[in-house]
Amino acid sequence: MGNRLSYLMRRLAQIPFVLAIVTITIFSLIHVTPGDPIQIMLGMQTSPDAVDALRKQFYLDRPLPIQYFIWVKNAVRGNLGKSIRLNLPVTRMIAERLPVSLKLAASAMLFALLISIPAGIVSAIRRNTVVDYCFTGFSIGGLAIPNFALALLLIFFFSIKLDWFPITGIGSSAGKDVSLWGAIAPFILPAVALGAQQTAILQRLLRSSMIDVLSQDYIRTARAKGVPGWIILVIHALKNALIPVVTMVAIQFGYLIGITITIEFIFAIPGMGFTLLTAVVNRDFPVIQGFTLTIAIFFILANIVADVLYTLIDPRIRY
């Protein structure tokens, strides 16, 4: 236990270091490259005085290291500055957009689990049969198709042809459908498109770990003493076969938050990725900084959670 705790502390202690490198990288990239955000914001026709005043307001007249330290000092106090473009506090924008992306990533993961766990089990039991080959084929295809191409296919078949699901509707308050279906429906296509890759990864993983577990001695013992087949499958085998899957779910969840951007773009979902894309085009520095910082924190936390879960679930592992 003590070991585990000290390992966790060591991992947590690495976070500030990693965040410093990420933010310094983004910070220097922003300021090394040409294109003055104030000019972009005000246009070319403004007086130099107005430009100077705004520049002072955003500390853009100070030397770079000073700007970075001002930013860090404020960030530690929970102030990430204001969007140059929208004149909104970045923290408030994050508070609005982050839940949208999290919900999207969570529904994608839910979809992945709903499909991959039964598919993985069936593949393992009916190994090297037509069923297994079908699932394997789907998995290989799921890994090869880019999520945005899959999204287009889904929109074409399920929105345009069959008219089952709406194309847009996440995060927009206009014309809100208050029924349960109205709340769920807009998430379905984005979740499937986003989660297809994770479905494939988890299905492959569960299949191989299930095959591994099913060949263990204690399964044979259970069979020999006459335990019913489904109890062996669910209680004895699945419980242990899920160990690597749980870790992978945590890792993949962090990864999902990093790739929602294309899906948010297609379905016009006002989440982290879509906002970041707009900010990048407009060179809205405070937003880019704040959003990349937030996403990096989530990514790192997901990886740490994965490591900790690994040790908690599997008592054989010690650090």
Add this chain to the structure above:
Amino acid sequence: MTEAATEVSKGHVEYKTRELRLHHRSSINLAARQFARNRAALLGLIAFTVLVAAAILAPLIIDYNPNAIKLSEKLQPPSWSHWLGTDYFGRDVFTRVLYGGRVSLSVGLIVIGFALAIGVPIGLTAGFFGGRIDNFLMRLMDAFLTFPPLLLAVAIVGMLGPDIQNVMLALGIVRIPVFARIVRGSTLSAREEVYVRAARAIGAPMRRIVTSHILRNIIAPIIVQITVNFAGAIIAEASLSFLGLGAQPPDPSWGRDLNEARRYLEDAPWLMMGPTAAIMIAVLSVNFVGDGLRDALDPRSWRTWQTKKESSGSVSESRGGN
């Protein structure tokens, strides 16, 4: 007498090196045979070769110009004269898919080249010297790995400006740590091998040890990583171009053309078929080749092949690994 002794040992060395060379050649031979036995890998290699050839020879295969606008033939469904139909500007989709392959494949090639050129020296340095240098370099690489690669690429490309060259740079930067890590890990174990210690003991120059002793022996994991990352780079380039950050119109690009297909999804759904299929074929074929190489470059797979062939087979042979 001493002369005779050196003569003998020289002959011995010559004999030894020839034997080594023979062994070297036969190991490549064995790997190639193992690869050819893998049907998926072989199929992948053929598909990939066809794709590359089609991209390179596009002007010879097809008469259309990928950017020639012909509004009288806009949004036509697939037909004999336009195999995959035409887009909003009356451009032939099949032609654009072939030419788009030039962009995607060369981006993949340059991205991997860039990541290799920087990642491999970093990994070799960290693994070979160890200690503080290793610690510093690897923490730096870890920091880059803890950031979602696609978003980092979006940020970098956004900063530098939407342009295919910046996409190559961004994707290359993102993939440096992947190669640095794998090379460092292999170097760490290769460094302790007897042949490296022997080379050190006879005073071989550092550069020689690194290039001809270490690098040559860790080439297998690097090659496998190249295939995996090549497929990843193709998808990443398509994503960035899809978001409008990569190839700019009117240049053909699989990702960019899918973005255009998105706008005419209702009227011209065939527009998305070509680019999607092209991306999938490219990714699948490279992955199959990668799997085949992983298997073929693993000496354990040769042994099982040999024992299978000689039906007598030695009993003590351990077969684990698959």
